[in-house]
Amino acid sequence: MPLHIQLERALREAIQKGRLSPGCMLPSTRVLGSELGLSRGVVVDAYEQLVAEGYLCSRRGSSTYVANRAPANNLPIIQVAAAVKPPLYDLRPGRPDHSLFPRRQWLSAMRRAMHAAPEMALDYPDAGGALPARVALAAYLNRSRATVTTADRIVLCTGFAQGMRLVCDTLKARRVRRIAVEDPGHAYESADVRASGLELVPVPVDDSGICVGQLAGLKVGAVYVTPAHQYPTGAVLSPERRTALLSWAEKQDAFVVEDDYDGEYRYDREPIGALQGLSPERVVYLGSASKTLAPALRIGWVLSPQSLIQDLSQAKLDADRGSSGIDQLALAEFIEGGHLDRYLRRTRLIYGRRRAQLAAALSRRLAGYSIGGVAAGLHLTLALPKHTDETGIVEEARRRGIYVHGLRSYRSQPRAGQPALLLGYCRLTDAAIDESASALATVVKSFELVNRRSRNI
Numbered sequence: 198m199p200l201h202i203q204l205e206r207a208l209r210e211a212i213q214k215g216r217l218s219p220g221c222m223l224p225s226t227r228v229l230g231s232e233l234g235l236s237r238g239v240v241v242d243a244y245e246q247l248v249a250e251g252y253l254c255s256r257r258g259s260s261t262y263v264a265n266r267a268p269a270n271n272l273p274i275i276q277v278a279a280a281v282k283p284p285l286y287d288l289r290p291g292r293p294d295h296s297l298f299p300r301r302q303w304l305s306a307m308r309r310a311m312h313a314a315p316e317m318a319l320d321y322p323d324a325g326g327a328l329p330a331r332v333a334l335a336a337y338l339n340r341s342r343a344t345v346t347t348a349d350r351i352v353l354c355t356g357f358a359q360g361m362r363l364v365c366d367t368l369k370a371r372r373v374r375r376i377a378v379e380d381p382g383h384a385y386e387s388a389d390v391r392a393s394g395l396e397l398v399p400v401p402v403d404d405s406g407i408c409v410g411q412l413a414g415l416k417v418g419a420v421y422v423t424p425a426h427q428y429p430t431g432a433v434l435s436p437e438r439r440t441a442l443l444s445w446a447e448k449q450d451a452f453v454v455e456d457d458y459d460g461e462y463r464y465d466r467e468p469i470g471a472l473q474g475l476s477p478e479r480v481v482y483l484g485s486a487s488k489t490l491a492p493a494l495r496i497g498w499v500l501s502p503q504s505l506i507q508d509l510s511q512a513k514l515d516a517d518r519g520s521s522g523i524d525q526l527a528l529a530e531f532i533e534g535g536h537l538d539r540y541l542r543r544t545r546l547i548y549g550r551r552r553a554q555l556a557a558a559l560s561r562r563l564a565g566y567s568i569g570g571v572a573a574g575l576h577l578t579l580a581l582p583k584h585t586d587e588t589g590i591v592e593e594a595r596r597r598g599i600y601v602h603g604l605r606s607y608r609s610q611p612r613a614g615q616p617a618l619l620l621g622y623c624r625l626t627d628a629a630i631d632e633s634a635s636a637l638a639t640v641v642k643s644f645e646l647v648n649r650r651s652r653n654i
Contacts, residue, residue, distance in 0.1 A: 431570015
């Protein structure tokens with residue numbers, strides 16, 4: 198086939214398939230001919246043919262570029278999604294206030310990390326994570342969360358979701374087939390936990406946390422808990438049950454998977470220490486920067502017993518060959534510079550004030566409704582009267598620009614138990630707290646009236 202026809206077809210196909218987009222400048226005929234080892238005349242012939250067909254445009258003394266033409270009929274038109282309109286009042290749980298993120302300090306930590314990083318830091322990362330980050334994280338968690346760990350027992354990952362998936366894969370490799378989970382609990386809302394292949398065995402939760410006594414006879418190899426601030430009810434695992442849980446794990450040769458998702462945020466006293474510190478060889482501890490700093494950082498960690506660390510590291514290696522080492526080095530600088538401690542002290546005061554204001558505003562407008570989970574965390578619960586249409590309230594609130602979560606999606610049996618709303622307060626400004634409580638109360642009361650009428654009928 199003549200060379201100019203070969204070039205025509207190659208360029209035409211590139212334009213039709215979108216590799217050369219409308220408005221894209223092409224090299225001059227002299228430059229392209231030199232790059233392809235063709236005479237300039239061959240390129241001129243190809244360009245002129247495509248100009249005649251409408252694929253290219255060319256002006257005398259100007260560059261040749263791809264014409265603005267409709268895509269071929271056999272090619273899909275990609276629709277760009279419209280920007281999602283932000284809620285009027287964002288009361289979703291577990292979402293920190295991004296306006297408080299310490300941009301200047303993080304950028305400074307990133308610069309210091311890049312300046313000090315040796316050349317090897319730019320190579321493929323260690324599957325477990327950058328060593329300086331694991332050293333800094335071990336020291337921080339041992340000091341602030343009462344864990345007992347060292348850098349060689351930490352695996353850094355891309356947030357909690359991946360960490361939990363790695364733990365599940367490791368447990369499955371150890372022939373664990375069933376895992377007990379809190380009910381209600383995060384496991385029923387988490388696609389990663391449900392997709393792991395482990396059978397979820399629900400265990401009830403009350404005001405003292407997971408009912409440990411019901412673990413006997415369940416034939417499970419692990420239990421997943423949120424002891425510092427149960428998600429979503431807000432209960433704290435009592436000292437007696439903490440002891441009983443670890444005794445059960447030791448007796449059954451089982452593992453406790455501890456999710457310390459917002460353990461740093463407690464408002465009435467010092468944060469409750471991690472279970473891991475009481476039994477480092479039985480407890481697999483998970484945490485992340487998503488609730489403390491920002492989800493976009495995608496930094497999480499797993500503190501592993503010695504017996505599981507090799508399998509966990511291999512699972513991480515198989516998953517993605519390691520997470521971003523540069524971001525991890527920045528985290529190390531951020532921790533060692535004292536910025537994380539200062540940031541947590543600041544946000545603890547701000548979130549604590551917003552929590553108190555929201556609870557007070559709801560009490561004024563929804564007198565008689567029970568408010569729970571206020572001692573810690575990033576959300577509180579608003580119990581609804583029995584038989585209230587929880588789903589209907591959530592949907593109607595969203596239509597009015599009020600984003601909340603209901604408790605049903607966290608239950609093994611969604612229609613069991615008392616309905617309730619989970620209300621986050623971190624993203625509410627002081628001025629918006631009273632407004633959001635008033636708007637939500639209007640929605641709730643409208644359903645309360647419907648509920649009364651249906652009972653009378």
